[in-house]
Amino acid sequence: MNKALASLEPQISCTEVIEIIQEHLPALYFTFGRRRTETLADELSRQWDFLNMEEKKQVRQLICQAEEKNPGLFYLRRENLRRFLYQGIGYHHAGLSPALKDLVERLYESRLIYVLFCTETFAVGVNFPAASTVFDSCRKWDGRVFRNLHNREFFQMAGRSGRRGYDETGQVFVCLDQRFPEQTAFYEEDKMEPVQGRLMITPNTVLNLLHWKNGAEIKTFLEKNLATYQNNKEMRHIKQEIFKLEAELVKQEGVFCAVRRTPACQLERLKLRQELNYLSRRKNRHSLMAKERKKEIFSLLKIERQKCNDKKCRQNEKKIKKINEKISFFNRQANYLSKNSREYEQEFAQVLELLQRLGFIKGRELLPRGLFALNIHVQEILVTELIFSGLLLEVPSAEAAAILAGIDYQPGRDERVVKGNIPLKQMTTLKNHLLNYGVPEHFCLWSPLPGPLACAWYEGASFAALLQLSNLQEGDIFSLLRREIDLLRQIERAAGNDPVVTQFAQNLRYKLDRDEVAITGL
Amino acid sequence: MALKSGSSVIVAAPTGTGKTLIAEKLVADVLTKEKGVIYTSPIKALSNQKYRDFGALFGRDKVGLITGDLSINEGALVLVMTTEIFRNWCFTQPGELQDVSHVVFDEMHYLDDLARGTVWEESVIFAPLHLKLLGLSATIPNIYEIAAWIKEVRHDEVKVIIEKKRAVPLKTNWINQQGNILTAAEAQAEIKAQQEERKERYREGKKNE
Numbered sequence: 001m002n003k004a005l006a007s008l009e010p011q012i013s014c015t016e017v018i019e020i021i022q023e024h025l026p027a028l029y030f031t032f033g034r035r036r037t038e039t040l041a042d043e044l045s046r047q048w049d050f051l052n053m054e055e056k057k058q059v060r061q062l063i064c065q066a067e068e069k070n071p072g073l074f075y076l077r078r079e080n081l082r083r084f085l086y087q088g089i090g091y092h093h094a095g096l097s098p099a100l101k102d103l104v105e106r107l108y109e110s111r112l113i114y115v116l117f118c119t120e121t122f123a124v125g126v127n128f129p130a131a132s133t134v135f136d137s138c139r140k141w142d143g144r145v146f147r148n149l150h151n152r153e154f155f156q157m158a159g160r161s162g163r164r165g166y167d168e169t170g171q172v173f174v175c176l177d178q179r180f181p182e183q184t185a186f187y188e189e190d191k192m193e194p195v196q197g198r199l200m201i202t203p204n205t206v207l208n209l210l211h212w213k214n215g216a217e218i219k220t221f222l223e224k225n226l227a228t229y230q231n232n233k234e235m236r237h238i239k240q241e242i243f244k245l246e247a248e249l250v251k252q253e254g255v256f257c258a259v260r261r262t263p264a265c266q267l268e269r270l271k272l273r274q275e276l277n278y279l280s281r282r283k284n285r286h287s288l289m290a291k292e293r294k295k296e297i298f299s300l301l302k303i304e305r306q307k308c309n310d311k312k313c314r315q316n317e318k319k320i321k322k323i324n325e326k327i328s329f330f331n332r333q334a335n336y337l338s339k340n341s342r343e344y345e346q347e348f349a350q351v352l353e354l355l356q357r358l359g360f361i362k363g364r365e366l367l368p369r370g371l372f373a374l375n376i377h378v379q380e381i382l383v384t385e386l387i388f389s390g391l392l393l394e395v396p397s398a399e400a401a402a403i404l405a406g407i408d409y410q411p412g413r414d415e416r417v418v419k420g421n422i423p424l425k426q427m428t429t430l431k432n433h434l435l436n437y438g439v440p441e442h443f444c445l446w447s448p449l450p451g452p453l454a455c456a457w458y459e460g461a462s463f464a465a466l467l468q469l470s471n472l473q474e475g476d477i478f479s480l481l482r483r484e485i486d487l488l489r490q491i492e493r494a495a496g497n498d499p500v501v502t503q504f505a506q507n508l509r510y511k512l513d514r515d516e517v518a519i520t521g522l
Numbered sequence: 523m524a525l526k527s528g529s530s531v532i533v534a535a536p537t538g539t540g541k542t543l544i545a546e547k548l549v550a551d552v553l554t555k556e557k558g559v560i561y562t563s564p565i566k567a568l569s570n571q572k573y574r575d576f577g578a579l580f581g582r583d584k585v586g587l588i589t590g591d592l593s594i595n596e597g598a599l600v601l602v603m604t605t606e607i608f609r610n611w612c613f614t615q616p617g618e619l620q621d622v623s624h625v626v627f628d629e630m631h632y633l634d635d636l637a638r639g640t641v642w643e644e645s646v647i648f649a650p651l652h653l654k655l656l657g658l659s660a661t662i663p664n665i666y667e668i669a670a671w672i673k674e675v676r677h678d679e680v681k682v683i684i685e686k687k688r689a690v691p692l693k694t695n696w697i698n699q700q701g702n703i704l705t706a707a708e709a710q711a712e713i714k715a716q717q718e719e720r721k722e723r724y725r726e727g728k729k730n731e
């Protein structure tokens with residue numbers, strides 16, 4: 001390629017990559033962004049067609065079978081994928097409907113896809129090995145920042161390379177980005193990140209602990225969890241280090257002679273001279289105190305200096321300084337760790353206090369709200385309040401469906417849904433009320449955004465109609481409604497023998513669990 | 523072997539090195555003793571797959587599946603479930619686990635997952651103490667630390683098995699903009715050169731100002 005032309009694009013095109021690695025197909029081509037999988041598939045499809053007539057026939061057969069089961073399989077948005085599949089090219093990301101993902105996986109397994117552009121999720125599930133993997137980039141958005149992939153993430157994906165019995169080695173190709181060369185990451189399998197404890201104290205955990213476990217068991221949970229265990233281990237290590245350093249300190253101190261820190265010692269004399277210098281500076285010169293101190297120093301320096309080789313002493317002095325620096329560094333770390341080691345107990349106490357204030361518990365005993373929340377595993381405080389305040393059963397069922405859809409929902413940056421005519425005002429009031437009551441934000445996560453979708457689905461709209469209502473992708477709408485169905489099951493279980501609530505939750509669930517959103521048998 | 527002698531085991535190995543085989547052997551072994559075994563995995567798709575695989579190996583009637591979506595044959599000896607469900611059982615239905623002798627944690631390195639790791643941890647801490655664990659994990663450097671921790675919370679000796687070699691070895695290459703395939707060292711050299719070039723361009727630009 002012409003070099004001048006090449007420099008316009010910071011990175012090699014996927015078409016060229018495939019040309020270079022065509023000996024190593026099928027390839028999984030990892031990108032970090034759903035749109036990007038589609039863009040690249042489109043780009044490649046303009047130059048490559050991997051399938052012969054016989055293979056195309058097989059593709060048609062598999063597609064027809066899938067479409068029979070799921071009539072709207074490709075909808076309008078995925079017609080591009082159908083075209084790619086006939087050329088042996090595919091894309092796969094969390095925005096696709098499960099049925100379509102399933103079809104792509106089937107085609108891949110049947111060796112009818114030669115290049116599959118996919119996101120990280122493809123490597124998390126079932127193992128689909130390939131001859132090679134390609135990394136369009138090694139940077140991903142992790143929900144907070146763009147960062148390089150960790151070793152473990154990289155090898156989770158790269159490890160898909162190499163089919164047993166087919167390939168001698170699994171080839172991995174990382175594309176360099178000329179714009180940000182310093183961001184290129186290098187990975188080594190023996191530099192995997194260590195596993196760290198990630199315990200979280202949620203209201204549900206606290207309630208379960210109070211209800212099912214005794215004091216000793218709760219103590220084990222708080223004091224012997226992995227993070228605390230690792231913390232304590234680190235603490236022991238630091239204490240050992242400090243102990244060693246202190247011993248070293250004593251040893252170094254022993255090197256000095258008896259005149260140390262008296263004016264007879266050359267080290268002390270140097271210090272005094274320095275001070276003298278400082279006191280003679282213009283801004284200090286005229287102060288009375290400086291004058292007196294100077295006098296004092298002059299008289300001290302009149303004492304005769306001990307004749308000795310002070311070089312060794314000076315080196316020692318430096319060593320001691322360094323050791324002291326190290327000790328204070330470890331002490332700071334120890335302080336930090338000891339603060340952390342009590343973190344879980346404090347958090348537990350905080351949640352306990354909150355639950356008490358909200359009337360979920362009294363002492364160690366669970367009140368009706370607490371017993372209910374025992375069975376709720378998402379936003380348990382918010383959900384329980386929705387039921388116990390009567391709000392969820394008072395509003396029209398369609399609105400209830402809309403409210404529940406928004407629980408624990410964190411909208412993506414550019415997600416848009418056409419606003420419906422459901423008010424959702426009462427829910428906003430309840431949420432604000434809880435916030436004012438001191439419930440932390442992350443215990444009442446709720447968004448009005450997906451409401452209209454759940455409402456329309458409840459009222460019998462088609463899945464295609466939902467797609468018209470929003471820019472959310474099929475996979476997102478599917479999991480949004482599945483989560484709501486799961487939550488309704490939890491509510492049913494939590495309500496136990498309260499016929500009104502169970503009936504309500506069941507009715508809602510039956511209306512939502514249908515057609516594209518239903519789970520078909522295995 | 524260690525499993526047969528009745529201790530808990532964690533295996534750290536790359537994909538495709540026979541972790542699955544270890545789990546299958548364990549299930550077969552437990553079944554001959556007419557005990558129950560629970561297999562947990564982090565993703566519904568993996569649970570479904572495991573359910574199908576086990577069904578084909580041991581007979582459909584012997585295997586059940588419980589996820590947030592589906593519940594099939596809940597009374598079976600071999601139960602495949604999501605780790606979340608297992609964690610809930612440890613609290614609410616420890617009685618159901620009485621006749622179960624082993625629990626398998628697939629992808630045990632999920633312990634480190636920011637959002638969901640707590641589920642694995644609560645499961646390890648609160649799984650009834652008569653249960654032996656089989657943890658299957660990707661390669662992790664502090665596997666012995668994890669084993670020591672489990673020993674401390676469960677008072678249970680944990681054997682560690684490490685496999686570093688992949689069934690098919692990997693070869694990582696870098697592709698630059700001109701389409702050359704580079705080794706790591708070459709890629710690093712090229713990156714350095716590019717950085718130098720950029721600095722040079724910057725200096726030139728300054729001069730021309």
